[in-house]
Amino acid sequence: MxxxxxxxxxxxHLLFGGDGQTWSAVAATLKSSSGSMAASLxxxxxxxxxxxxxxFPAKRQVRLLVDTALALPTVFIGLVVxxxxxxxxxxxxxxxLFTLTGIAIGQTILALPVVVALSATAVESMDRHxxxxxxxxxxxxxxxxxxSLWEVRYGVLAAGLTAYGRVMTEVGISMMVGGNIKWxxxxxxxxxxxxxxxxxxxxxIALGLVLIAIAxxxxxxxxxxxxx
Amino acid sequence: MQTKxxxxxxxxxxxxxxxxxxxxxLAADKVLMMATTTSTDNTGLLDYLAPYFTKATGIELKWTSxxxxxxxxxxxxxxxDVLLVHAPSAEKVFVEKGFGVNRxxxxxxxxxxxxxxxxxxxxxxxxxxxxxxxxxxxxxVFASRGDNSGTHKKELSLWxxxxxxxxxxxxxxxxxxQGMLATINIAAERNGYTMTDRGTYIKYADTMKGNPPLKVxxxxxxxxxxxYSVLAINPQRCPKARFDLATAFSxxxxxxxxxxxxxxxxxxxxxxxxPNAK
Numbered sequence: 001m002x003x004x005x006x007x008x009x010x011x012x013h014l015l016f017g018g019d020g021q022t023w024s025a026v027a028a029t030l031k032s033s034s035g036s037m038a039a040s041l042x043x044x045x046x047x048x049x050x051x052x053x054x055x056f057p058a059k060r061q062v063r064l065l066v067d068t069a070l071a072l073p074t075v076f077i078g079l080v081v082x083x084x085x086x087x088x089x090x091x092x093x094x095x096x097l098f099t100l101t102g103i104a105i106g107q108t109i110l111a112l113p114v115v116v117a118l119s120a121t122a123v124e125s126m127d128r129h130x131x132x133x134x135x136x137x138x139x140x141x142x143x144x145x146x147x148s149l150w151e152v153r154y155g156v157l158a159a160g161l162t163a164y165g166r167v168m169t170e171v172g173i174s175m176m177v178g179g180n181i182k183w184x185x186x187x188x189x190x191x192x193x194x195x196x197x198x199x200x201x202x203x204x205i206a207l208g209l210v211l212i213a214i215a216x217x218x219x220x221x222x223x224x225x226x227x228x
Numbered sequence: 229m230q231t232k233x234x235x236x237x238x239x240x241x242x243x244x245x246x247x248x249x250x251x252x253x254l255a256a257d258k259v260l261m262m263a264t265t266t267s268t269d270n271t272g273l274l275d276y277l278a279p280y281f282t283k284a285t286g287i288e289l290k291w292t293s294x295x296x297x298x299x300x301x302x303x304x305x306x307x308x309d310v311l312l313v314h315a316p317s318a319e320k321v322f323v324e325k326g327f328g329v330n331r332x333x334x335x336x337x338x339x340x341x342x343x344x345x346x347x348x349x350x351x352x353x354x355x356x357x358x359x360x361x362x363x364x365x366x367x368x369v370f371a372s373r374g375d376n377s378g379t380h381k382k383e384l385s386l387w388x389x390x391x392x393x394x395x396x397x398x399x400x401x402x403x404x405x406q407g408m409l410a411t412i413n414i415a416a417e418r419n420g421y422t423m424t425d426r427g428t429y430i431k432y433a434d435t436m437k438g439n440p441p442l443k444v445x446x447x448x449x450x451x452x453x454x455x456y457s458v459l460a461i462n463p464q465r466c467p468k469a470r471f472d473l474a475t476a477f478s479x480x481x482x483x484x485x486x487x488x489x490x491x492x493x494x495x496x497x498x499x500x501x502x503p504n505a506k
Contacts, residue, residue: 087306087468097307098261098292179292182275194293197407198270199431221240224233 007205014206029187032100033167036107041160044115052123069113078176081106098179106173111163122155260473262291263302264312265378269293271427271495285476296378303327306466310474311459315378319457328459334481335490335501336455341446343421352445359446360390367400369420371411374403383423416441427500434496
């Protein structure tokens with residue numbers, strides 16, 4: 001039990017004592033997660049909007065697929081991405097294995113269904129009368145789309161934050177694709193796994209607290225988007 | 229005047245920018261990628277050796293530490309340049325299949341069988357074959373890694389040495405599928421036996437303030453030696469593998485400097501590996 005308290009003290013040392021390895025892991029975590037979030041939001045928000053806004057054949061089946069993809073296990077994604085970018089895999093030439101870019105690709109696959117499913121839900125639960133109102137006010141098709149998108153911004157923000165939480169905390173993809181290489185692809189979560197394997201439980205707890213601190217920082221940074 | 233909101237926004241922007249830029253980029257053009265087993269990394273041996281290697285050869289060593297099975301698979305897939313592993317029979321198959329070349333023995337450490345002080349199956353001081361026979365006869369709890377790691381393979385070979393089948397489905401044979409330390413903890417919780425490498429046991433005993441519930445009961449049997457070897461990935465099969473760097477690493481590890489460093493490496497004051505390169 002006492003290692004939990006020791007971990008708390010150590011977390012403060014790691015963060016403010018300028019520990020190079022910790023900051024390298026923090027940077028690796030932020031870089032891979034920023035890359036994957038940029039990609040999954042760019043792809044996911046339009047897809048989610050289309051899925052929630054328009055009616056098209058097989059919509060229910062597509063929705064079912066997206067919802068199922070929410071349950072993709074991270075180790076499985078890691079394994080599949082590894083198979084593709086391994087040197088003997090179809091994309092081996094690109095040299096993505098053991099890189100942060102490789103991790104970001106896997107994390108995009110993890111985050112995309114979350115963004116699509118939750119923004120589609122946000123669009124679906126939008127007030128149906130809004131559309132009628134806007135049309136009656138003389139809005140053209142483009143204005144109609146844009147105002148609808150603006151109307152669901154909080155739902156989309158929530159989708160992004162949920163996806164970010166999954167991406168920041170996953171360990172399967174980072175471990176399998178990144179390889180947990182010191183100074184290069186060691187993220188905070190793979191560092192926790194390593195320290196736990198070494199029996200350094202206090203350091204593991206400390207790194208976990210560091211991760212929570214970053215998540216807090218990100219949420220503070222985004223909170224001004226919430227209120228006017 | 230700045231509002232509170234503006235200050236927060238600026239702080240956030242600065243934080244993100246600093247982190248994006250300030251990354252220790254150790255840009256060396258000669259980078260050797262190695263797959264190795266968790267034991268070399270978890271004991272801190274590689275963290276200790278890597279700077280000496282870089283100093284002597286100018287090559288940056290990057291490694292990923294995984295189970296031996298996965299390390300061999302990564303070598304087979306040409307994803308790494310060199311391997312440092314400990315599963316001699318699997319390594320020989322690896323070389324026979326043409327995946328690896330120049331297998332070179334570097335060092336060894338040893339395994340021990342640990343169990344509760346009360347020793348319900350009475351294995352203390354016995355040799356491995358008799359000890360495992362007694363565990364089986366008694367049906368005492370035995371925790372196994374069950375993860376196809378080098379350690380797990382070793383344990384399976386011990387059961388085979390007893391002349392009977394591996395107790396795969398017996399209720400007393402607990403396959404954890406987890407790392408060594410987690411497996412020791414499970415054995416301790418169940419008041420059972422397990423086999424571990426000495427390094428992990430030294431660390432475990434240290435975290436228990438030198439009075440662990442599980443003690444070393446069987447050791448010093450020749451069958452418990454654990455040989456580590458370096459293998460270069462076959463450059464004919466994997467043209468992108470850095471065979472020159474892998475050879476440099478292999479030569480350095482077998483040379484006088486590294487062998488001396490390995491001999492001097494101690495974990496909590498206790499030597500861990502015995503260098504034996506020829």
